Amino acid sequence: MAFNVHDIRKDFPILQREVNGKPLVYLDNAATSQKPQQVIDSIVNYYSGFNANIHRGVHTLSQEATDAYEVARKTIQKHFNIANSHEVIFTSGTTHSINIVAQGYTALLQQGDEIIVSAMEHHSNIVPWQMLCERTGAILKVIPMNEQGVLVLSEYEKLLSEKTQLVFVNHISNALGTINPISEIIDKAHSVDAAVLIDGAQSCSHIKPDLQKLDVDFYVTSAHKMCGPTGVGMLYGKEEWLKKLPPYQGGGEMIKEVTFEKTTYADLPHKFEAGTPNISGGIAFGAALEYLNNIGFEAIANYEQELLDYATHELLGIDGLTIYGTGPDKTSVISFNLEGIHPYDIGTIVDKLGIAVRTGHHCAQPIMDFYNIPGTVRASFAFYNTMQEVDALVNAVRKAQMMLS
Numbered sequence: 001m002a003f004n005v006h007d008i009r010k011d012f013p014i015l016q017r018e019v020n021g022k023p024l025v026y027l028d029n030a031a032t033s034q035k036p037q038q039v040i041d042s043i044v045n046y047y048s049g050f051n052a053n054i055h056r057g058v059h060t061l062s063q064e065a066t067d068a069y070e071v072a073r074k075t076i077q078k079h080f081n082i083a084n085s086h087e088v089i090f091t092s093g094t095t096h097s098i099n100i101v102a103q104g105y106t107a108l109l110q111q112g113d114e115i116i117v118s119a120m121e122h123h124s125n126i127v128p129w130q131m132l133c134e135r136t137g138a139i140l141k142v143i144p145m146n147e148q149g150v151l152v153l154s155e156y157e158k159l160l161s162e163k164t165q166l167v168f169v170n171h172i173s174n175a176l177g178t179i180n181p182i183s184e185i186i187d188k189a190h191s192v193d194a195a196v197l198i199d200g201a202q203s204c205s206h207i208k209p210d211l212q213k214l215d216v217d218f219y220v221t222s223a224h225k226m227c228g229p230t231g232v233g234m235l236y237g238k239e240e241w242l243k244k245l246p247p248y249q250g251g252g253e254m255i256k257e258v259t260f261e262k263t264t265y266a267d268l269p270h271k272f273e274a275g276t277p278n279i280s281g282g283i284a285f286g287a288a289l290e291y292l293n294n295i296g297f298e299a300i301a302n303y304e305q306e307l308l309d310y311a312t313h314e315l316l317g318i319d320g321l322t323i324y325g326t327g328p329d330k331t332s333v334i335s336f337n338l339e340g341i342h343p344y345d346i347g348t349i350v351d352k353l354g355i356a357v358r359t360g361h362h363c364a365q366p367i368m369d370f371y372n373i374p375g376t377v378r379a380s381f382a383f384y385n386t387m388q389e390v391d392a393l394v395n396a397v398r399k400a401q402m403m404l405s
């Protein structure tokens with residue numbers, strides 16, 4: 001299929017709307033993506049056609065709902081090249097997935113054990129681990145980054161030792177767009193027998209990771225950043241690890257047998273899926289992956305690279321504009337500031353012109369501290385954005401600069 005952005009845009013009803021009397025230019029894709037009609041339909045079809053609880057009833061609707069949910073699990077398994085479908089745990093998203101692992105590790109760590117994070121993480125891949133350290137007495141070490149927003153791997157190697165139990169790093173930084181060399185990071189961790197969790201929240205809309213090839217122990221993501229709905233995501237774990245981790249929540253669906261004397265837990269994946277899940281969300285997650293695969297990740301990556309190169313070039317033409325995150329491997333996220341102007345003021349003015357960007361610390365305060373800035377303006381592009389929209393952004397930023405300086 002040839003990549004035609006104008007045809008693709010027709011799949012996204014929201015892209016037809018106006019904001020403040022101007023056509024919407026949606027450049028906040030790193031916060032959440034927009035949804036194509038195919039994904040919206042999959043939710044509507046579930047509620048209007050076969051809404052029922054899953055895994056519980058023998059009646060037809062319950063079986064149809066269960067089938068659709070389990071087909072989605074298989075779609076996810078295939079997409080990420082996961083060995084077994086029971087290694088795919090449905091969660092409410094990346095944050096939930098990380099908390100399942102961090103909570104479970106309480107039982108696996110001892111005082112003085114070390115766990116390693118990177119300097120460019122989202123708060124949801126920092127705070128649960130700090131809480132784990134408080135519970136266990138484990139020590140959190142940080143892989144530093146350089147001025148370009150690239151991790152310093154030689155320093156990472158120095159942090160690794162036989163004390164290292166777990167390493168957790170994002171695949172792509174949501175605040176900088178840096179693509180981290182996760183394959184190397186995983187291999188080095190394995191050389192000291194440490195496990196690795198990769199936060200894929202920001203990567204899965206741009207890249208199709210092969211989890212068996214990466215040999216990663218845990219990989220987590222959210223559907224809503226990859227054209228799926230909010231409130232659903234994935235925890236992938238190697239079977240051996242998911243067996244070692246204790247369950248996170250108790251309740252229905254996660255048990256084998258319950259008596260007041262003793263309860264036994266269900267097999268994977270249900271051990272980690274207590275309660276009625278987001279059924280329509282799981283089904284729509286599968287629909288989103290099908291949608292993206294129909295377009296093709298190579299076509300998406302090539303087109304987004306063109307958007308990134310063009311936008312970077314045009315933005316750098318503005319006097320006093322600094323881009324944060326200038327490493328060689330990055331995705332279509334541009335974080336920037338204008339000299340002497342607060343990012344929030346730029347965001348407010350460009351919104352008046354119909355352009356949605358994010359301003360602030362992007363849930364990554366340590367990165368802002370590193371650069372000694374209060375925040376940035378972040379324009380993040382998806383495959384349904386156009387070169388004309390890049391022009392609109394650049395013109396709007398120039399206008400904001402004129403008004404504010």
Ligand SMILES: *Cc1c(COP(=O)(O)O)cnc(C)c1O
Nearest residue numbers: 093094095122170174201202222
């Ligand atoms: C968005 C994001 C998260 C958090 O995802 P939720 O869907 O809010 O749970 C974590 N890490 C990164 C890198 C992100 O971009």
